[in-house]
Amino acid sequence: MSIAENIHTVKEKMAAAAQRAGRSLDDCQLLVVSKTWPADIVAEAGAEHPLLGESKLQEAEVKIAELDDSISWHYIGHVQRNKVRKILPLFDVIHAVDSLKLARYTSNVAGELGIKAKVFIQINQGAEESKHGFSEGDLRTQLAELMQLENLDIQGLMSIPPASENAEGARAWFRQLRELRDELNQLDGVALPLLSMGMSHDYEIAIEEGSNIVRVGSAIFGSRHYPTA
Numbered sequence: 001m002s003i004a005e006n007i008h009t010v011k012e013k014m015a016a017a018a019q020r021a022g023r024s025l026d027d028c029q030l031l032v033v034s035k036t037w038p039a040d041i042v043a044e045a046g047a048e049h050p051l052l053g054e055s056k057l058q059e060a061e062v063k064i065a066e067l068d069d070s071i072s073w074h075y076i077g078h079v080q081r082n083k084v085r086k087i088l089p090l091f092d093v094i095h096a097v098d099s100l101k102l103a104r105y106t107s108n109v110a111g112e113l114g115i116k117a118k119v120f121i122q123i124n125q126g127a128e129e130s131k132h133g134f135s136e137g138d139l140r141t142q143l144a145e146l147m148q149l150e151n152l153d154i155q156g157l158m159s160i161p162p163a164s165e166n167a168e169g170a171r172a173w174f175r176q177l178r179e180l181r182d183e184l185n186q187l188d189g190v191a192l193p194l195l196s197m198g199m200s201h202d203y204e205i206a207i208e209e210g211s212n213i214v215r216v217g218s219a220i221f222g223s224r225h226y227p228t229a
């Protein structure tokens with residue numbers, strides 16, 4: 001199967017999942033995660049679907065320089081403070097703002113650059129040591145300040161739930177993230193419109209549970225052959 005065919009298949013499965021959930025596919029975007037793949041392969045994906053996700057700045061810079069300007073790039077990796085100034089002009093959305101400190105700093109830098117940064121707030125749902133993100137408790141106490149950061153355009157919540165034995169195991173986590181988002185949205189001054197959740201093995205379930213953007217890599221490119229942490 002070619003990359004274009006794989007993208008097509010993922011889109012068909014997304015459409016079927018949206019239909020099962022009575023949702024419009026217009027509300028579910030596919031972010032093709034191209035991390036670890038070289039520019040020539042990624043170009044094939046970008047030509048088919050110009051919305052790509054990368055998780056390392058240096059690696060992404062090479063591809064962004066080589067590939068078509070029409071591609072929209074999203075940053076999905078852990079954001080190091082000293083990279084924010086470079087990440088902001090290159091990427092349209094940052095998916096993993098994982099602390100209030102980083103959010104404040106990103107807002108300040110965006111202000112200096114004269115832009116509003118589109119970001120998701122990452123939640124560490126399983127309180128896993130190996131993962132970044134706000135705990136639910138910290139999110140609740142820090143949300144008012146987050147929402148007031150002037151140069152952030154907060155898109156919503158993002159999560160990489162704890163690994164499950166099968167895709168169905170992720171459903172409860174996805175549902176929990178949606179319910180948290182819905183609950184917080186009731187608060188004055190809070191707007192968290194979107195959910196970034198679902199990866200290769202569970203994106204259909206994520207869509208059934210309300211995801212607005214699924215981040216899919218290996219289902220499109222095949223297994224990654226070198227570690228990316």
Ligand SMILES: *Cc1c(COP(=O)(O)O)cnc(C)c1O
Pocket residue numbers: 033035055076077160199200201215216217218219
């Ligand atoms: C690598 C990565 C993905 C894609 O993972 P696949 O299982 O290959 O689809 C999605 N989201 C994040 C944050 C990632 O780092």
